[in-house]
Amino acid sequence: MLSQPKSKILVTGSEAAARRAGDADRKAKKRKQQGSVDKRQREQHQQPQQQLQRQEDGRQEHDKAKKKKLSWQALLSAFRRLGLPSTSMPETWLQFNHLGRLLRNKRVIQVTYKILNGALSVTDKDGRKRSRVLLSAYMMTMCPREVFQDMHGAEEQQLLASAKRVLQHFEQIVQSQEDHLGSASKLAFEQCWNGYYALFESWKSKDMKQLVANMSAYCIELVRLKQTLGKQGEEEGVSEQLDQQILQVKDRIRKVGGPSALEHLTQVEQALNQPTETAGSPRPSSVPPSPTPRPERSLGQDEPPSISTEQLNRLLGGYAPVSGITNQQLAHEIIIDPDFKLQRQASDAEAKTLEQQVRKIATQAFFDAVEDDIKNGLPENSLPTLLGDIRQRLLGLVRSGSSLHTQISEALDVALIEQQTKQKIFDLDANLQYVLQVMRQICAPVRDEAIEKIGHTANSVHQLRAILEMLDEMALDLGNFRLRSLRPHLIPVAVEYERSKFGEALAKGEVGLAKTRTWLQAAKERRTEVANERNPENVPSGSSDPSTEAVFEEAFISLLTSPEIVSATWCPETVLLDVERITRYQNEMQSITIVAALVMLAKNFGHLGDLNTLAAKLFVMLEDGATTIDNLALEIERSVRVTDEQRRPIIRAMVDKTVSHSDTVYSLLMRRVASVVRTQLNTGKFATREVLASYGLECVRKTLEQLCVRVMVLGRHHLQVYSPWYNEMLVNDNDD
Numbered sequence: 248m249l250s251q252p253k254s255k256i257l258v259t260g261s262e263a264a265a266r267r268a269g270d271a272d273r274k275a276k277k278r279k280q281q282g283s284v285d286k287r288q289r290e291q292h293q294q295p296q297q298q299l300q301r302q303e304d305g306r307q308e309h310d311k312a313k314k315k316k317l318s319w320q321a322l323l324s325a326f327r328r329l330g331l332p333s334t335s336m337p338e339t340w341l342q343f344n345h346l347g348r349l350l351r352n353k354r355v356i357q358v359t360y361k362i363l364n365g366a367l368s369v370t371d372k373d374g375r376k377r378s379r380v381l382l383s384a385y386m387m388t389m390c391p392r393e394v395f396q397d398m399h400g401a402e403e404q405q406l407l408a409s410a411k412r413v414l415q416h417f418e419q420i421v422q423s424q425e426d427h428l429g430s431a432s433k434l435a436f437e438q439c440w441n442g443y444y445a446l447f448e449s450w451k452s453k454d455m456k457q458l459v460a461n462m463s464a465y466c467i468e469l470v471r472l473k474q475t476l477g478k479q480g481e482e483e484g485v486s487e488q489l490d491q492q493i494l495q496v497k498d499r500i501r502k503v504g505g506p507s508a509l510e511h512l513t514q515v516e517q518a519l520n521q522p523t524e525t526a527g528s529p530r531p532s533s534v535p536p537s538p539t540p541r542p543e544r545s546l547g548q549d550e551p552p553s554i555s556t557e558q559l560n561r562l563l564g565g566y567a568p569v570s571g572i573t574n575q576q577l578a579h580e581i582i583i584d585p586d587f588k589l590q591r592q593a594s595d596a597e598a599k600t601l602e603q604q605v606r607k608i609a610t611q612a613f614f615d616a617v618e619d620d621i622k623n624g625l626p627e628n629s630l631p632t633l634l635g636d637i638r639q640r641l642l643g644l645v646r647s648g649s650s651l652h653t654q655i656s657e658a659l660d661v662a663l664i665e666q667q668t669k670q671k672i673f674d675l676d677a678n679l680q681y682v683l684q685v686m687r688q689i690c691a692p693v694r695d696e697a698i699e700k701i702g703h704t705a706n707s708v709h710q711l712r713a714i715l716e717m718l719d720e721m722a723l724d725l726g727n728f729r730l731r732s733l734r735p736h737l738i739p740v741a742v743e744y745e746r747s748k749f750g751e752a753l754a755k756g757e758v759g760l761a762k763t764r765t766w767l768q769a770a771k772e773r774r775t776e777v778a779n780e781r782n783p784e785n786v787p788s789g790s791s792d793p794s795t796e797a798v799f800e801e802a803f804i805s806l807l808t809s810p811e812i813v814s815a816t817w818c819p820e821t822v823l824l825d826v827e828r829i830t831r832y833q834n835e836m837q838s839i840t841i842v843a844a845l846v847m848l849a850k851n852f853g854h855l856g857d858l859n860t861l862a863a864k865l866f867v868m869l870e871d872g873a874t875t876i877d878n879l880a881l882e883i884e885r886s887v888r889v890t891d892e893q894r895r896p897i898i899r900a901m902v903d904k905t906v907s908h909s910d911t912v913y914s915l916l917m918r919r920v921a922s923v924v925r926t927q928l929n930t931g932k933f934a935t936r937e938v939l940a941s942y943g944l945e946c947v948r949k950t951l952e953q954l955c956v957r958v959m960v961l962g963r964h965h966l967q968v969y970s971p972w973y974n975e976m977l978v979n980d981n982d983d
Contacts, residue, residue: 319365319426319427319428320424320426322358322361322362322365323362323420323421323423325358326358326359326362326421327421327422329349329352329354329355329358330349331349331350331355331385332346332385332389333418334385334388334389334411334414334415334418335415335418337935340389340932341389342390342931342932343386343390343393346385346386346389346390347386350382350383350385350386355382356375356378356379356382357375357378359378359381359382360374360375360377360378361374362420362421363377363378363381365428366417366420366428366433366436366437366440367433367436367437367440368433377444380443380444380447381413381417381440383410383447384410384411384413384414384443385414387406387407387410388407388410388411388414391403391407392956395407399949402446402449402450402453403450405446406443406446406447406450409439409442409443409446409447410443410447412439412443413436413439413440413442413443416432416435416436416439416440417436419432420432420436459500459508462496462499462500463500463508466493466496466497466500469489469492469493469496469732470493492735497509574748575744575745575748575749575824576824577730578737578741578744578745579741579745579824579825581730581733581734581737582734582737582738582741582964583825583828583960583961583964585734587730588723588727588730589723589726589727589730590723614708614711614712616629617629617630617633617708617711618706618708621675621707621708624671626668626671626673626675627665627668627669630664630668630673630675631661631664631665631668633711633715634659634661634664634678635659635661635664636715637659637682637711637714637715637718638655638656638659638661640715640718640722641655641659641682641685641686641689641718642655642656643722644689644718644721644722644725645689651685651688651689655685658681659678659681659682664678675707676707679707679710679711679714680702682714683698683701683702683714686698686714686717686718686721689721690717690721690724691721691724694717694720694721694724697717698717701713701714701717741964742964742967742968745968746968746969746971749821749968749969758820758823759820760820760821760972760976761820762817762818762819762820763819763820763821763972763973763976764976766802766819767798767799767802767819767973767976767977769802769805770798770799770801770802770805771792771793771798771801771977773801773805774793774797774798774801775792775793778793792977795970795973795974795977796929796966798973798977799962799966799970799973800925800928800929800962802819803928803962803965804921804924804925804928806818806822806829806833807829807832807833807836807921807924807958808833808836808917808921809833810908812830812833813826813829813830813833814826821965821968821969821972822965825961825965828961832954832957832958835950835954836917836920836921836924836954837908837917838866838869838870838950839920839944839947839950839951839954840913840916840917840920841865841869841905841906841913842862842865842866842869842946842947842950843862843916843920843943843944843946843947844905844910844912844913844916845865845879845883845902845905846858846861846862846865846946846947847912847916847943848883848898848901848902848905848912849861849883849886849887852883852887852894852898853887853888854886854887856886858946859946861882861886861946862946862947864882865879865882866950868882876899876902876903876906877899879902879906880895880898880899880902880903883898883902884898916942916943916944919942919943919944920944920951922942923938923939923942923944923951923955924951924954924955924958927955927956927958927959928955928958928959928962928963931959933952933955933956936948939951
């Protein structure tokens with residue numbers, strides 16, 4: 248069989264290409280169709296899963312919303328369990344130390360900032376800072392005296408009012424039972440918060456600067472005290488303790504004021520440690536002023552290292568000749584009165600006693616003799632002794648071993664002065680100018696003007712006398728500075744020191760306890776009588792004997808309210824150190840009572856003006872020894888605008904009875920004043936405005952509060968010191 252020709256079964260190149268393209272199209276179409284089928288199958292398979300996922304997401308969102316509602320209420324419940332006091336219930340308020348510890352609790356800060364974040368709709372990193380700012384409002388509201396340097400200042404009063412408002416809004420939020428915070432409540436709180444936060448930041452910035460200044464000044468005082476003590480301080484171990492305290496204060500300055508504050512302090516310290524060689528060189532002008540004492544200003548600060556009783560005796564002993572009082576009395580004054588200062592004897596203008604008059608005449612006669620010696624060409628008779636006295640006083644005011652100490656010793660060489668005066672070549676004016684230059688360098692800035700005035704005195708003998716008097720003042724300045732620096736070291740050991748001193752006096756028979764025993768027994772009997780009157784049915788209520796603290800409070804208040812001025816001849820032996828102070832407190836309580844009674848009298852007669860202004864005027868009049876009953880009566884008449892002549896004798900008679908303490912209203916108000924003082928002594932808290940208003944004492948609030956604080960400090964310290972003897976006497980009395 249013949250085969251077909253090859254040309255019949257072969258195809259051209261173009262036909263093959265067309266066939267391949269057709270095959271590719273068919274395959275692509277088939278894949279596309281298959282892909283569509285697969286997609287529909289996948290969608291059909293995935294549709295139930297997507298629906299299930301959407302349903303699951305919806306359930307989760309619902310659960311989250313429900314959980315969020317539950318967590319808000321849980322937060323509020325957690326806050327209510329923290330035990331924070333309520334601003335609307337003063338009975339829940341805590342004392343400064345206890346409140347401070349509670350507000351620093353991490354749990355309190357954490358819960359508070361979470362609630363704040365929800366109330367302010369914020370979630371930034373400043374939540375904990377805002378929490379602390381809010382919690383500070385509790386401290387301001389409940390312990391303003393401890394928080395503010397001047398709680399009556401305009402800025403402080405504005406901040407205090409804002410703190411109270413923000414706490415009221417905040418407490419409304421935490422007491423709410425709603426599952427969420429309403430927009431109206433949120434807006435009200437946010438507005439109140441913004442105002443408070445701005446005021447707080449402004450006050451904090453000012454307060455921080457003052458705090459740094461105070462700490463820097465205190466650190467400088469410690470450095471100066473260390474320099475002044477010199478080798479004596481090193482031998483007694485005080486210098487090492489001062490070094491530790493200086494480091495502690497510097498660390499606090501760095502934390503509060505930053506490195507710049509510490510650099511400034513270091514510069515001042517270097518200036519103090521490296522005195523200039525020239526006597527006339529200016530003092531460092533950047534030394535900060537001495538801080539005002541503020542007991543219990545802040546918590547958590549390190550206590551200064553304590554010193555032993557023996558070391559304290561040595562440190563106090565140097566002031567006895569200047570102060571004229573014992574070490575025990577000096578230590579007591581430093582503790583009770585932060586503003587205590589050593590005082591000079593009465594000046595010439597105040598000299599009244601025969602001894603003072605004699606001293607004045609003798610001094611004048613001495614300087615008249617010096618002037619005669621100079622006029623007669625015999626300066627060697629008195630000038631070497633006088634300049635030697637000046638030399639010793641100057642050396643006592645500078646640090647031993649310093650370049651200035653050496654310079655003064657060489658410049659005022661007494662042996663050389665004696666030779667020069669005998670040879671009639673001594674230049675008195677030049678030496679006096681040198682002394683004044685040294686005095687300008689080492690004196691307190693407040694003395695600069697007086698020293699300049701001495702320098703312009705024409706008479707050299709008058710200059711000598713003025714220099715000696717000014718050196719006395721400078722010695723007091725230095726003594727008071729040292730005492731102020733000593734106070735932090737004295738506080739930790741003050742109670743034990745006074746107690747040991749009193750015990751020594753008892754052991755030597757220098758003092759007894761008979762008057763103290765009688766004093767306490769009378770107070771105990773009064774307390775027992777009051778308790779029996781309140782329990783006429785004799786219902787058993789545990790121990791029938793009042794506590795030592797209760798008996799002491801009764802006894803202490805009885806001294807302050809006694810119509811008889813407290814005298815060293817009859818007062819309890821344990822209060823002998825405070826006879827003069829208690830007498831002042833007696834006078835203050837009487838003045839407060841008289842003013843309150845007179846204001847009440849004016850009010851009853853139709854006074855329409857400002858009662859506080861009238862009270863302030865009456866206080867000033869009572870302080871003036873020249874004020875008479877007629878003056879007081881006339882002031883009351885003016886304040887009520889008496890037009891009826893028949894009423895004038897009535898007012899005059901009532902004023903007379905009030906001032907003489909024979910009026911019923913006076914007696915009532917004195918009991919109320921005593922009640923306020925007793926409450927402060929017992930609780931540490933001053934009476935509220937509502938209580939004062941109900942007592943008729945609102946117009947004397949400021950003066951009464953100041954007195955209450957002083958009485959509380961004295962009373963509590965006194966009880967701590969003498970409680971061992973009080974306990975023993977009362978226990979023995981119970982056994983009898």
